[in-house]
Amino acid sequence: MLVLEKRKVPSRFWARATPLLAVILTMLAGGALFALLGKDPVEAVRTIFWDPLFSEFAFYYRSQILVKAWPLILIAVGLSLGFRAGIWNIGAEGQYIMGAILGGAVGLAFYPAQGWYIFPLMILAGALGGLLWAMIPAILRTKFGTNEILVSLMLVYVAENILSSVSFGILKNPQGFGFPGSRNLNDYAASANMDLIEGTGLHWGGAAALLAVMLAWGLLTRHILGYRIRLSGEAPRAARFGGVDPDRLVLICLGVSGALAGLAGLFEVTGPAGQLSPDFNMGYGFTAIIVAFLGRLHPIGILLAGLLLGLTEVGGGIAQQNLGLPAASIKAFQGMLLFFLLAMDVFTDYRLRFRREETI
Amino acid sequence: MSEADGGPPLLVAEGLTKAYPGVLANDHVSFSVAHGEVHALLGENGAGKSTLVKMIYGLVRPDEGRMMLEGRPYAPHRPSDARRAGVAMVFQHFSLFEALNVAENIALGMEEPPPQGELSARIREVSVAYGLPLDPERIVGELSAGERQRVEIIRCLLQNPKLLIMDEPTSVLTPQEVEILFRTLRKLSAEGTAILYISHKLEEVIDLCENATILRHGKVVATCNPREHSARELAELMVGEILTPPHRERAAFGDVVLEVRGLSLPATSHFGTSLKDIGFSLRAGEVLGIGGVAGNGQDELLAALSGERPTAADTIRLSGQEIGALGPNERRALGLLAAPEERLGHAAAPDMSLTENALLTGAVRERLVRRGLIDWPRSRAFAKRITEVFDVRTPGTEVPARALSGGNLQKFVIGREVLQRPEVLVVNQPTWGVDASAAAAIRQAILDLAEGGAGVIVISQDLDELMEISDTFAALNEGRLSAPRPARGLSVEEIGLMLGGVHGAKVEEGADAGA
Secondary structure, three states: OEEEEEOOOOOHHHHHHHHHHHHHHHHHHHHHHHHHOOOOHHHHHHHHHOHHHHOOOHHHHHHHHHHHHHHHHHHHHHHHHHHHOOOOOOOHHHHHHHHHHHHHHHHHHHOOOOOOOHHHHHHHHHHHHHHHHHHHHHHHHHHHOOOHHHHHHHHHHHHHHHHHHHHHOOOOOOOOOOOOOOOOOOOOHHHOOOEOOOOOOOEHHHHHHHHHHHHHHHHHHHEHHHHHHHHHHHOHHHHHHOOOOHHHHHHHHHHHHHHHHHHHHHHHHHOOOOOOOOOOOOOHHHHHHHHHHHOOOOHHHHHHHHHHHHHHHHHHHHHHHHHOOOHHHHHHHHHHHHHHHHHHOHHHHEEEEEOOOOOO | OHHHHOOOOOEEEEEEEEEEOOEEEEEEEEEEEOOOOEEEEEOOOOOOHHHHHHHHOOOOOOOEEEEEEOOEEEOOOOHHHHHHHOEEEEOOOOOOOOOOEHHHHHHHOOOOOOOHHHHHHHHHHHHHHOOOOOOOOOEHHHOOHHHHHHHHHHHHHOOOOOEEEEEOHHHHOOHHHHHHHHHHHHHHHHOOOEEEEEEOOHHHHHHHOOEEEEEEOOEEEEEEOHHHOOHHHHHHHHHOOOOOOOOOOOOOOOOEEEEEEEEEEOOOOOOOOOEEEEEEEEEOOOEEEEEOOOOOOHHHHHHHHHOOOOOOHHHEEEOOEEOOOOOHHHHHHHOEEEEOOOOEOOOEOOOOEHHHHHHHHHOOOOOOEEOOEEOHHHHHHHHHHHHHHOOOOOOOOOOEHHHOOHHHHHHHHHHHHHOOOOOEEEEEOOOOOOOHHHHHHHHHHHHHHHHOOOEEEEEOOOHHHHHHHOOEEEEEEOOEEOOOEEOOOOOHHHHHHHOOOOOOOOHHHHHHHHO
């Protein structure tokens, strides 16, 4: 008989090993999925994990991996703070959209003026857009005890509708021949989010993501707020005894994660995406949840997990193009990663034992 | 009793052994219980009493050894096997649905319950026969702990058990309720039901039991007739060392340091207790013991005093300053510290290291945080000082709190507050589930603190402990606090009456039925 036995102390080995094992299991199960779709599983997995890094076009793909990774990292760092405290912001996608809209709108309001101050103002507005959108579930939770998971998630769909509305309405490009979508912010010098070093994929959003990783790391290890976040997640009653105001923590965690998601949206709309359009958002806010957990809610882990998921995004794109894999199968593939990770996590707290049926 | 009739004993256990990861909970335990005998199972927390009775009740299966019930091999795979064989058990923690009434709760535990009317009649019958006043129609959520225990006992008695196991039954009872329970148990024993009585309260065991098996570290260290020994001898057998009672020089009290007036707090949950108009004052150097049966507002009172649940500013005054509206850290800064009952999850975060747990309450007074940044070396030094001064046995300060034994973690929790030199310290159940030597060390630390001029409030359900260390005594009953009285000279009856006497109606019936 197989039994799960609770460990006295969580296993450090398993806590470290599970992300790696989850990746391997995802490759195996994903391979099986691709085989069922009638594709060569080895080639599919190789295309996703190997080609972006080492194929003949890797010089281009590598910068693309970074471009995909920055928003994931930026959002996931914010989410991880809340997740550690037991505050579940599932609606980063909505905050990402609202950051892009508010930040983009500020830039478009200045068009065609030029000035060094425009981009910083847009950054502030982007963070503010995400923050305000996240304040809705935060205030509803602290005042009325609503569930922030549901509220933040549902607000994603509200944000998508607002995005669609402004793309067709007030922010539509007057010179766009009637197509939905704003002016291209990347072509407008005052608002363009350019590569800091040409061709590397390291744009301002990348700088922000790296800065967020470092600040979050410092916050969690050195600052009393980081301690309170960890404490609230591990033992809420002890946190209250230790003087933590739970409502304030909800506001802070949702606010920070919303602002970072808003920033990610702003850097995306001014850079890789270029414009606000109905299909501007591509699910970074949801994929970032996987990144946060795959990175063990640890800033450095999130940096690595963000790069890995960036790799699967780019590799998945290549596989769609070259092998004709459906886009949904790539999403399923990423979902498996989270699934296996959470499943393997059991071994951090439990050990598997084989026990003979006792006879007395 | 059974020696006389010469038949085989009711239950014989031979060489029962059960290992858990890291501990040998029971190591070749052998003992026997005769028909109609009240047999005590004595031992400190962690001595292996619970594991042993769980094996008898079919909740845990032994790794080695065997049992005989009435001369036949007995190996229950699950509690229902045990019940069919005539073994019943009343647990320390009740498994009752608070929203259902007594009869419904009892029906839920039966395999084929009779119709409600019939069952209620049988419950009344048994309750009168054994002197356990209980109304089958009452909702369990409204019952006191003592009455809930009666529900569990009657549930067992309806099965006509041959052996009734009782796990620490008096920990939740007032002295009067204990008397009623003992009369019931004696009556059962006279009718031939054997009782296996688990306790660490020696006076009770001497009062009630004819035989005792004493466990220490999972082994049987003695089998004896408790009436032939003094409580002290039994305690030393249990603990395996000589115990020294706590000691202090009684000095005159100083000025009033903490004053509480008109403190009322609504309950946070449906079955919580609301505090009603609590008032008392505490002087420097005084130990105020607050007794009471579990669930009468102890946790709520601690939360109100610690600042976890702020109230109106003028209800609590610390050295004259109004602090009722302040949070825990602001109160700590002013010198009011607290140690809650629940060690893991409330007083300490289970998965955080001792250093991080030292920071939990020490941040303010020990200056472990500067401009928002944590001074880890200083926090580590504070944690180390706690473990050294209070003899906390741990491999180091970086192990998680939950890796410590109950007694060691409790020493850490109390030590963390004591070392911060509080003006007033409030502790809830300071020695709950702690072994005797750790309990003695904790009580001594509390007395030393008071001797040094701090005011101390000890909330406890252990009356012996309160009588040992308190200067003044007050009782908490359904959220109300009695007027504090000098502890010296209080009789057990007076304390019982302060605690609310017998909970529920029909005190007289309970007394009559047993007579």
